[in-house]
Amino acid sequence: MQSYDHIIIGSGINSLVCAALLARKGKRVCILERNPIAGGCICTEEITLPGFHHDVLSAWHPLFVTSPAYAELGNELAAFGLQYRNTDKPAAGLCSDGRSFILRTDRDANLAALAAEDAAILQAAMQQIESHAELIFGLLSRQLWRFSFLRLVVKSIRKAGINEFLQLCRDGLASARTWLRPVERNRPWQACIAPWVLHVGLGPESASSGMMAKVVLFTLQAAGMPVVRGGSYQLVAAFQKLIEQHGGEIYTDQDVCEILLKDGRATGVATRQGKRFECKHSIICNVTPGQLYESLLPSDAVPAALHQAAANYRFGRADMQIHLALDSRPQWSDPELNDVALIHVSDGLDALSKAVNEADRGLLPACPTIVVGQPCALDPSRAPEGKWILWIQLQELPAVIRGDAAGEIEVPDNGEWTDVVAGQYAERVLHCLGQHISNLVEITLGKAVLSPRDLQARNANLVGGDPYSGDCALDQNLLFRSGTPMRNHRTCIDNVFHIGASTHPGPGLAGGSGYLVANHL
Numbered sequence: 001m002q003s004y005d006h007i008i009i010g011s012g013i014n015s016l017v018c019a020a021l022l023a024r025k026g027k028r029v030c031i032l033e034r035n036p037i038a039g040g041c042i043c044t045e046e047i048t049l050p051g052f053h054h055d056v057l058s059a060w061h062p063l064f065v066t067s068p069a070y071a072e073l074g075n076e077l078a079a080f081g082l083q084y085r086n087t088d089k090p091a092a093g094l095c096s097d098g099r100s101f102i103l104r105t106d107r108d109a110n111l112a113a114l115a116a117e118d119a120a121i122l123q124a125a126m127q128q129i130e131s132h133a134e135l136i137f138g139l140l141s142r143q144l145w146r147f148s149f150l151r152l153v154v155k156s157i158r159k160a161g162i163n164e165f166l167q168l169c170r171d172g173l174a175s176a177r178t179w180l181r182p183v184e185r186n187r188p189w190q191a192c193i194a195p196w197v198l199h200v201g202l203g204p205e206s207a208s209s210g211m212m213a214k215v216v217l218f219t220l221q222a223a224g225m226p227v228v229r230g231g232s233y234q235l236v237a238a239f240q241k242l243i244e245q246h247g248g249e250i251y252t253d254q255d256v257c258e259i260l261l262k263d264g265r266a267t268g269v270a271t272r273q274g275k276r277f278e279c280k281h282s283i284i285c286n287v288t289p290g291q292l293y294e295s296l297l298p299s300d301a302v303p304a305a306l307h308q309a310a311a312n313y314r315f316g317r318a319d320m321q322i323h324l325a326l327d328s329r330p331q332w333s334d335p336e337l338n339d340v341a342l343i344h345v346s347d348g349l350d351a352l353s354k355a356v357n358e359a360d361r362g363l364l365p366a367c368p369t370i371v372v373g374q375p376c377a378l379d380p381s382r383a384p385e386g387k388w389i390l391w392i393q394l395q396e397l398p399a400v401i402r403g404d405a406a407g408e409i410e411v412p413d414n415g416e417w418t419d420v421v422a423g424q425y426a427e428r429v430l431h432c433l434g435q436h437i438s439n440l441v442e443i444t445l446g447k448a449v450l451s452p453r454d455l456q457a458r459n460a461n462l463v464g465g466d467p468y469s470g471d472c473a474l475d476q477n478l479l480f481r482s483g484t485p486m487r488n489h490r491t492c493i494d495n496v497f498h499i500g501a502s503t504h505p506g507p508g509l510a511g512g513s514g515y516l517v518a519n520h521l
Contacts, residue, residue: 003278004030004249006521007269009256009296010286010461012040014499016239017069017511018284020076021518023246030248030277032269034255034460037233038240040286041459041467042509044231048325048446051384053231056323056450057458057467059373059391060342061232062090062223063510068141070511073242080245082238083229085378090225092340093191094436095347100334101188103217105224118183122217125179129218132156132168136215140505143516144479145487172211173474176202177349179210190348193217195369198395201316201472201507203356204349208474225341227378259283259296259496266496269296279495284517286500288461288469289313289482297493306484306492313483313502314476317359318399318417318452318465322392322426325446329376329388330437339377345370345436355396362402364409364421368394370429388443394429399452399464417465422451461500469501481506489517497521 006022008015011033019029037043041057048054064070065084070077092102104110107126111119129136135156142149157165171179176197183189194204196216202209228234240250255272268278285292293302293310332338346352346369355365373391375382383389400415409424426449434440450458452465461469470476476483481504489497489504497517501507504516 001268001276001278002030003280004028005279005281006284007032007277007279007282008284008286009269010040010500011038011250011252012286012461012500013042013064013509013511014501014514015040015284015286016236016243016514017073018499018514018518019243019248019250020073020239020246021069021515022521023243023248026246027281028247029243031243031250032254032256032271032277033250033252035458036252038250038252039233039236040461042232042236044233047323047448048389052325052387052389052446053382054323054389054448055227055232055375055391057321057455058509059227059232059375061226061228061235061509062219063508064235065226066219066223067510067512067515069515076242077235077238080238080241082235084226085229086224086226087339087341087378088224089340090220090342091192092337092343093188093193093195093348094332094334094337094343094345095187095191096435098333098436099188100337101186101192102336102340103192103220105221107221110221114189115186118186118189121182125214126218126221128168128171129214132160135168136211139478140215141512143488143520144504173207174210175206176204176209176213177353179213180349184349187348191344191346194349194352195344195346195371198352198356198369198371201468201470203360204353205356206473208477225378227341227375229379230381256296258298259493261298261301261493264301264493266493282495282497282521284497284499285491286461286514287498288463288500288502289484289498290463291460292491292498293484297491297496302492306486309484314471314473315399315463315466316468316471317356317395318397319455319462319467320394320397320422320425320452320465321450321455322390322394322429323448323450324390324392324444325383326388326390327443327445328386328439330374330390330443331439333436333438339374341374341377343372343374345372345433358405359396359398362398362400362415363405364398364401364403364411364425365396366404366406367432368396368429370394370433372433387445392429392433395467397452397465399466417451417453419451422449422454461502468507470507472506477506478504488520489513
């Protein structure tokens with residue numbers, strides 16, 4: 001049995017951050033990953049054709065480059081080969097009538113591109129984030145069940161005054177529709193901004209989606225839309241070198257099946273491959289609540305309330321991805337879109353709301369929001385010279401299909417995703433996209449479609465194809481993110497900790513929970 005100070009189960013971004021910080025403090029750390037490669041949702045593969053390097057699953061890193069983890073580890077990661085490529089045109093919205101709006105990292109340019117009333121709304125939103133940045137970003141990056149966070153709240157009240165603070169709270173609970181209702185006539189602007197609520201696991205009618213859209217918008221203008229040169233997996237490779245440099249180890253093909261306990265404390269883990277690893281101090285689990293409390297921990301060690309909470313944990317809408325290898329750069333109907341990092345093809349708030357509602361009712365949306373990423377616009381090394389790739393994400397899908405809103409696709413009686421259904425839905429999406437990219441059909445060399453079923457097969461935390469490892473509605477977020485009565489990443493076992501997208505601060509490529517637990521330890 002090999003012995004370590006800390007054992008981390010799973011190798012996603014939170015695990016990598018946690019392991020790196022602990023190893024740099026001289027702790028003996030190991031990461032155990034069930035898959036053949038480390039990285040969790042960070043993986044780069046030639047999934048279509050040789051020479052075309054696609055970021056399968058996650059791809060864009062604005063949250064990581066603005067995170068406390070990157071501030072602390074960035075220089076070392078760079079020394080181990082991590083390089084970022086960025087753009088001053090991070091996002092855009094494109095409507096069915098061909099009108100578009102391009103968001104730039106220059107706020108003054110964005111304000112100048114909007115009508116006076118719309119510019120005033122944008123300016124007020126950004127000033128609100130700036131004025132309350134310490135509290136807002138503290139809410140998204142600190143342990144919330146701490147007196148230190150309570151002191152931050154009191155400090156914010158004293159600084160702003162009670163009336164302004166209450167207004168911030170009120171705005172923080174408002175939906176994206178409430179915030180964007182005054183700009184209903186500007187559908188391209190809506191198409192650019194409103195779908196970002198999907199990227200934080202919400203819908204346009206969800207409580208707090210308005211504030212989250214403002215935070216994302218603020219972040220995009222501040223940090224752009226960086227990608228890793230050569231593919232996101234280069235981030236994993238840099239982390240692995242950093243961890244190993246400080247004496248840590250990463251084991252792949254090791255599926256942890258049990259946390260071993262003695263006298264109420266964790267002493268190690270066992271894997272399905274027949275190996276055992278001993279821990280002296282802690283075990284850190286980057287898993288869903290169900291995996292932790294219903295599988296890894298012995299049943300008799302978990303109180304009934306935790307069993308019930310884990311069983312009641314909700315997962316959100318499913319995700320689907322399409323990866324295209326192209327013979328040349330796509331020609332958009334608006335040439336200004338040719339070098340934008342991420343484009344939302346949408347008709348704005350109402351179209352977004354309709355698609356989300358259809359998915360929530362178990363239907364395949366008739367007109368989905370299509371998220372189109374163009375990594376080669378930032379990093380040409382992703383494809384052979386002169387070639388291109390597209391990263392397409394669809395976040396308004398049901399995990400279990402009850403029907404097709406357009407009445408065109410026949411779904412199985414059991415509601416399961418099949419290759420046939422995924423292929424037919426992909427054709428619907430690509431047909432819509434072809435209305436905006438004149439040469440899409442002619443230049444497509446290869447295609448890979450990943451259904452919600454495929455996503456879960458790749459990563460056990462993506463239950464039902466939910467890319468955020470849990471519904472992010474307000475009753476299962478922030479103070480309540482893990483869906484259990486446990487606080488600050490603790491569990492019912494003193495030296496077992498819970499990290500990952502199912503815990504606070506939630507999903508997103510920032511490493512937040514790993515950073516918080518590492519600093520606590």
